[in-house]
Amino acid sequence: MATPRLRPIVELGAELGLAPADLEPYGRDVAKIGWEAIARARARPRGSLVLVTAVTPTAEGEGKTTIAIGLVDALRRLGVRAVATLRQPSLGPVFGRKGCGSGGGRAQVVPAERMNLHLTGDFHAVTAAHDLLAALVDNHLNHGNALGLEPGSIVWPRALDVNDRALRDVVVGLGGRANGPVRETAFVITAASEVMAVLALAGDVGDLRGRLGRIVVGRRKDGSPATAEDLHATGAMAALLVDAMKPNVLQTLEGTPVLVHAGPYGNVSQGASSVVADRVALGLAEVVVTEAGFGADLGAEKFFDLKCRQSGLWPAAAVLVATVRALKRHGTSTRAPDEEDVAAVRRGAENLARHLDILRAFEVPVVVAVNVHATDTAAELDAVCEAAKAEGAAAAVAARPYAEGGAGAVDLARAVTVTVAAREREQPVLLYPDALPxxxxxxxxxxxxxxxxxxxxxxxxxxxxxxxxxxxxxxxxxxxxxxxxxxxxxxxxxxxxxxxxxxxxxxxxxxxxxxxxxxxGDTQLMPGLPARTRAESIDVDADGRIVGL
The missing domain is CATH 3.10.410.10 (Formyltetrahydrofolate synthetase, domain 3)
Incomplete structure (x- = not known):
């Protein structure tokens, strides 16, 4: 695919009702939204929020981001003012097994290299704030331990946004008395850091600072918790994060605005884009399409029970992404992936039904989007749609955003707009009350x-x-x-x-x-690298262009 011609970032902002002064450019193609514009957007009436989730993932990938991007492009083709709020990819998967997280084919966020690598430095700010607190903990122990921290009770790890299994369990302070006390600790990947969760769930800077102060690092000798506020770390951590709190503005290949903010990893953390990004987008658009990590059992459940519980946000509809290939694998097909196997699709549809059940518990109407692969047959696609409708989906639509961009998701966009319009209420229905043990x-x-x-x-x-x-x-x-x-x-x-x-x-x-x-189970908060990594295929050419990403 040829290098896309991107819309000027000022033109993109104007479509959202943002003046040039509202944008803080990072180069020509990326910007952050300033605080005054954030406040104005949040004061406006809210549009409708649509959550994109998926069936249980397989090695081929189901394409939540591709569907989300295709959907906003298609909504814009229908004359709907639409924005996507997506998570910034972690460097761990980019250089590891999974690869990039900016969509695929003709449904991508661009510039993809910026989105998948450093973007505006938000992840680095989170890492720095996290590790500053870790350094202050060890420094406190080294200089008299006035708080009476029990070294063995310290639970605050260090963070790094690269998969590195050797850092799961480490010992620090081995350089003698001058280098601090010897103790065991660990690293987590930055996306799984509590600081990342704070960034994602905080409503504003005041909330950010308050949440940072409540972080528990360990216990005192009397058993009471010791916090970041007790260590006087909160202000410096907030200073590192204040710019990272502002959502990043990018665009799709078709020029649709996208807000990219906060991190992924819905299997171990909240795994959704930020509350700030969603609230801003809802004040700027009629429909906001957001995504949550992995299947409905992880990202979607956490979206409802964590993010919506704390923020007051609630979706008007959900899109459940499935693929024929995934359902054939779930149905234990013995045939080649490109060979038709309708029976395996129907067996694998049990997993689709289970995810529909999960979403039904939150009383949100669901549209099933079948992300079409070139080798899918009409009989297989029909089998998925029939199974989805039989299990209570509001609609089931085959979508082709990878091959056709927004044009390939127009039927999906129509189904979503009908479902949103028919929504009678957006009353939150959570899985459990706060008072439950x-x-x-x-x-x-x-x-x-x-x-x-x-x-x-x-x-x-x-x-x-x-x-x-x-x-x-x-x-x-x-x-x-x-x-x-x-x-x-x-x-x-x-x-x-x-x-x-x-x-x-x-x-x-x-x-x-x-x-x-x-x-x-055996879940790790610091992933490891595979035998053959994606990092091995990434390079820079003689003109400084990143290739192989």
């Missing part, structure tokens, strides 16, 4: 969303849960960290298991983010 919240997610029969806790998780309840964190919602390759905790149990026991090995209190994380 943490164990009951985890059980609600495991049994009602994943299909588990019961929850099992390690001794460490039980102790951590008791501590969280005792310290007043029991009213927080729960963010489950688990595999994205199954509705369960174990990819080997397949895409649609039921009746299994769901093992929780660890609980982490993320008071700044406003949730408690329950880590299940």
């Amino acid at each position: 943490l164990a009951a919240k985890i059980e609600a997610i495991a049994t009602r969303v994943y299909g588990a029969a019961a929850v099992e806790y390690s001794h460490a998780a039980m102790t951590q849960m008791d501590d969280a309840e005792r310290l007043g964190f029991g009213r927080l919602p729960v963010c489950v960290a688990k595999t994205h390759l199954s509705l369960s905790h174990d990819p080997l149990l397949g895409p649609s298991p039921r009746g299994f026991r769901f093992p929780v090995r660890e609980l982490r209190t993320n008071a700044g983010a406003g949730f408690v994380t329950a880590v299940a």
Whole structure:
């Protein structure tokens, strides 16, 4: 594909009702939205929010971002003022196994190189703020420990936005007394940092600072929590993040505005674009299309129970993305991926039905988007649509944004606009109330969303849960960290298991983010690299252009 001709960023802003002074350019093709414009946009009447989620992922990828981009391009073709709010890709997947996160084919955010690499430095700001707090913790221990921190209770790790399994468990302070006390710690990938969750969920700068101050780093000798505010770290952390709080403006290949903000990783964190970006977009557009990480069991459930619970946002409709290839794999097809296998599609549609059930629990109408591959047959596409409608989808539409851009998603856009218009109410329906104990919240997610029969806790998780309840964190919602390759905790149990026991090995209190994380199975917060990485194919040519991305 030839290098696209991008619309001037000022022209893009004008379409959103933004003056040149409202934009803070980062080069020619990217800008941040200034605070005055953010305040004006948030004061306007809100448009309709549409959530894009998907069935259980497979190695081929289902294309949530591609569908989201194609949908906003198609809505704009229909005369609807539409904006997408997407997450910034993490460098971990870009250089690891998954690759880029800017869409595909004719449904992409551009400039893709900027979006997938440094963009405006938001991820680096999050990493710096996170690691500043880690440095201040160790510095406090080294200079007398006035707070009486128990070194063995310190739970604040370090962060890096590159997959590196060697950093999952590390020992610091080995250089002698001058280099700080020796203790065990760990690294998490930046997208899984609590600071990233704070950035994504904070409503404004004041909320950002308050959340940063509530971050728990460990416990004092009397058992009380020690926070970032206790370490006087909050102001400096907020200073590093204040520009990162502003959403980034990019565009699709067809020139539709896109706000890119906050990080991915819906399997271990909240995995959605920021509250600030969504609120701004809702004040600038009639329809805002946003996405949440991985399947409805992860990104969508967290979108409702974490993001919507804290922000007051609520979608008018959801789009559930499926592919023929994914359903054939879920249906254990023994044929080649390009060979027709309608029977396997129908078997694999059980996974589609399970995700429709999850979304039905939140009483949001669902349009199923079948992301079409060139080798899909009419019989296979019909089988997916028939299964979706039989399970209560408001509509089921084959979409071709990868090959055709917005033109290939016009039928999907029409189905979404009809569904949004028919929406009678947007009353939030959450999975559990705040007052429920943490164990009951985890059980609600495991049994009602994943299909588990019961929850099992390690001794460490039980102790951590008791501590969280005792310290007043029991009213927080729960963010489950688990595999994205199954509705369960174990990819080997397949895409649609039921009746299994769901093992929780660890609980982490993320008071700044406003949730408690329950880590299940073998899930890691610092991914590893595959044997052959995407990094090996990326280079720079003689003219300084990035190639192989």
